[in-house]
Amino acid sequence: MAKTVIPIGPYHPLQEEPEFFKLLVEGEKVVDLEIEIGYNHRGIEKIAESKSYDQVLFLVERVCGICSTSHPFAAVNAIEDLADIKVPERALYIRTLIAELERLHSHLLWLGLAGHFIGYNTVWMWAWKYREPVLDIFEKITGNRQHYAMMRVGGVRRDIEADDIPAIGKMVDGLLPVLDMFRGAIMDDPIIHARLKGVGVLTKKDIFEYGALGPTARASGIAIDVRKDDPYAAYPLVDWQIITQEEGDVFAKAVVRILEMYESIRIIKGCLDRLKVVGGEIDAKVKEIPPGEGIGRHEAPRGEVFHYVRSDGSNRPVRYKIRAPSYMNVPTNQKSVVGGTISDATITLAAVDPCYCCTERVAVVDRRTGNKRLTGQDLIRLSQEKTLKLKSDIGMMKG
Amino acid sequence: MHLKTKALTKSIWVFHFAAASCNNCDIEILDALTPKFDLERFGILLVGSIRHADVLLVTGAISHKGMVRLKRLYQQASQPCLVVAVGCCACSMCIFRDSYNMAGPVDKIVPVHAYVPGCPPKPEAMIMGIVKLIKALRRG
Amino acid sequence: MRAEEILTKLKDKFSSRVLRVFEKSPRRVYVDFDPKDVPEVARFLFRELEGRLATATGIDTRNNIELLYHFSFDSSGIIISLRTLIDRNSPEIESITPIIKGAEWIEREIHELLGVNFINHPNLKRLLLFENWPEGKYPLRRE
Numbered sequence: 001m002a003k004t005v006i007p008i009g010p011y012h013p014l015q016e017e018p019e020f021f022k023l024l025v026e027g028e029k030v031v032d033l034e035i036e037i038g039y040n041h042r043g044i045e046k047i048a049e050s051k052s053y054d055q056v057l058f059l060v061e062r063v064c065g066i067c068s069t070s071h072p073f074a075a076v077n078a079i080e081d082l083a084d085i086k087v088p089e090r091a092l093y094i095r096t097l098i099a100e101l102e103r104l105h106s107h108l109l110w111l112g113l114a115g116h117f118i119g120y121n122t123v124w125m126w127a128w129k130y131r132e133p134v135l136d137i138f139e140k141i142t143g144n145r146q147h148y149a150m151m152r153v154g155g156v157r158r159d160i161e162a163d164d165i166p167a168i169g170k171m172v173d174g175l176l177p178v179l180d181m182f183r184g185a186i187m188d189d190p191i192i193h194a195r196l197k198g199v200g201v202l203t204k205k206d207i208f209e210y211g212a213l214g215p216t217a218r219a220s221g222i223a224i225d226v227r228k229d230d231p232y233a234a235y236p237l238v239d240w241q242i243i244t245q246e247e248g249d250v251f252a253k254a255v256v257r258i259l260e261m262y263e264s265i266r267i268i269k270g271c272l273d274r275l276k277v278v279g280g281e282i283d284a285k286v287k288e289i290p291p292g293e294g295i296g297r298h299e300a301p302r303g304e305v306f307h308y309v310r311s312d313g314s315n316r317p318v319r320y321k322i323r324a325p326s327y328m329n330v331p332t333n334q335k336s337v338v339g340g341t342i343s344d345a346t347i348t349l350a351a352v353d354p355c356y357c358c359t360e361r362v363a364v365v366d367r368r369t370g371n372k373r374l375t376g377q378d379l380i381r382l383s384q385e386k387t388l389k390l391k392s393d394i395g396m397m398k399g
Numbered sequence: 400m401h402l403k404t405k406a407l408t409k410s411i412w413v414f415h416f417a418a419a420s421c422n423n424c425d426i427e428i429l430d431a432l433t434p435k436f437d438l439e440r441f442g443i444l445l446v447g448s449i450r451h452a453d454v455l456l457v458t459g460a461i462s463h464k465g466m467v468r469l470k471r472l473y474q475q476a477s478q479p480c481l482v483v484a485v486g487c488c489a490c491s492m493c494i495f496r497d498s499y500n501m502a503g504p505v506d507k508i509v510p511v512h513a514y515v516p517g518c519p520p521k522p523e524a525m526i527m528g529i530v531k532l533i534k535a536l537r538r539g
Numbered sequence: 540m541r542a543e544e545i546l547t548k549l550k551d552k553f554s555s556r557v558l559r560v561f562e563k564s565p566r567r568v569y570v571d572f573d574p575k576d577v578p579e580v581a582r583f584l585f586r587e588l589e590g591r592l593a594t595a596t597g598i599d600t601r602n603n604i605e606l607l608y609h610f611s612f613d614s615s616g617i618i619i620s621l622r623t624l625i626d627r628n629s630p631e632i633e634s635i636t637p638i639i640k641g642a643e644w645i646e647r648e649i650h651e652l653l654g655v656n657f658i659n660h661p662n663l664k665r666l667l668l669f670e671n672w673p674e675g676k677y678p679l680r681r682e
Contacts, residue, residue, distance in 0.1 A: 038464055039464050039465055046678055062421045065422040081563075129435065145427075147519070209640040211593070211640075308609065323593065463671070499678045500669075
């Protein structure tokens with residue numbers, strides 16, 4: 001059967017520019033995938049060479065809005081690695097607290113989008129509704145819902161007030177029954193099982209070959225997590241465990257993220273307890289960065305963020321290298337999307353939790369000359385329709 | 400033109416385009432649709448095609464790849480289509496102004512009718528921006 | 540495998556081909572090699588020692604182009620960065636993508652931002668820069 005090309009353009013049906021994801025299909029089956037990035041390339045590494053180390057932290061924060069503190073976290077780890085800086089204990093707990101609150105909001109965001117893609121719009125609304133208290137707490141303790149600017153070389157920029165600790169504790173306690181609800185709604189739902197199990201599978205071998213990270217790797221049974229492998233901040237000081245699943249399908253990736261949120265709450269509460277008793281400085285008051293090189297990383301919600309920095313002793317980096325986790329995870333779609341159907345494409349692409357706006361730019365390319373036009377919205381609709389069909393097949397037509 | 404513009408202020412259909420964005424503005428735009436802010440009750444709807452849109456929301460600094468897209472989008476939009484630059488990057492490029500990969504802030508590429516600065520602007524700020532735009536249109 | 544074991548195995552396997560070892564800290568080690576040894580060392584680190592290629596950094600030092608391949612050994616937390624120097628005027632090196640699939644985008648990025656030619660790379664086309672970006676102009680070079 002000749003391959004057909006269906007261009008999908010969310011922006012213009014007649015455009016010929018390459019899309020982010022170009023799916024080559026034969027009938028309903030995806031036979032090949034081309035990935036084209038560069039829309040978001042802002043030249044941040046180059047800009048970093050003309051900024052001071054303090055300014056670099058504000059710059060890298062904006063690599064990704066959702067993993068906003070993850071990049072500054074890796075950055076301070078890299079610069080402190082370079083300069084052998086010892087960070088005061090209280091600051092370690094504050095850093096960890098912020099990072100885990102971020103994991104909560106990021107995973108809830110993903111849960112909502114995933115729900116939307118498979119037609120569970122109530123999951124979307126609920127996940128994003130319960131994300132709001134996390135953002136409200138961020139605003140309360142850092143001044144902003146996103147882009148919190150908490151990290152500083154040698155410590156943190158703001159302290160956590162004693163009065164705020166109960167509010168943070170109350171908020172995460174309030175999330176526990178919500179997580180229980182999601183767990184029941186998602187992990188026990190036979191339709192979601194039918195929809196997501198066996199879909200978009202990545203084997204252990206795939207993970208190794210591509211160097212995939214984060215929940216994507218952990219869902220295939222590879223227990224890698226920077227917080228345990230190369231411990232930093234308060235992660236070795238509080239009680240928690242790595243979450244893995246074995247099957248490597250979209251369902252496993254969802255389960256990993258849901259269960260990780262419980263662990264994040266454990267870490268947050270552990271940090272809050274310590275912050276009640278550990279006082280002292282929150283900043284090592286670093287004056288200079290000596291010549292040298294450093295590597296810092298952080299387990300962001302999507303996986304390992306990797307930063308490399310080189311200094312010549314001046315107050316600007318000579319070279320600043322950033323590698324976000326999606327860079328390693330997105331190419332795995334060559335394995336997970338290919339061989340699947342068009343209706344499973346959206347949720348499979350979303351399963352590695354790439355940058356949201358990347359998933360907007362999808363083209364389905366069918367090489368026969370019947371130029372069937374499908375928009376990115378159509379792909380989502382196909383995915384939602386598949387769920388409806390499963391619901392009626394299983395005989396449980398819900399409204 | 401006045402009559403048409405006034406007509407569209409009854410219910411606003413919005414199309415969202417993100418160029419080189421860190422996604423924070425994009426998420427806050429979607430957030431505005433969630434129960435806490437719930438823009439749908441004002442008749443503000445996110446639509447999937449620029450041809451149906453009254454307002455084009457643009458986020459992110461505009462990269463070269465994004466510029467080509469943005470120009471085409473604006474050409475395809477049925478007029479009047481009002482452009483709102485959401486977030487510091489779209490308004491002025493901010494920290495990315497010296498980047499080798501940027502074509503410019505939104506107003507160098509298409510006309511902009513409202514700017515909502517912020518990094519990211521809160522949903523309340525975006526709503527305020529749209530309300531101000533509507534009021535300005537009604538005043539003529 | 541513990542960090543010391545990994546380093547020992549590397550040094551034993553390549554002995555005199557190891558040009559320099561810099562142990563910045565217990566978990567950050569930089570090992571220098573000649574460019575022609577890079578594929579073999581990369582294969583050894585990836586297949587034999589089960590290291591993960593976290594990423595690779597390219598730097599224009601003005602004297603040469605320096606490449607650092609950062610291998611993470613997750614069970615012990617050590618990162619061994621394989622460092623090599625190539626000629627700045629005609630920078631090229633054998634690609635390691637045939638050995639490690641995950642290197643594909645990493646090498647493409649260094650290719651377009653620094654102008655390094657990765658010989659035998661399966662797909663060395665532009666990744667980040669737009670099509671009309673001028674040829675021969677490499678944003679991360681210091682001209």
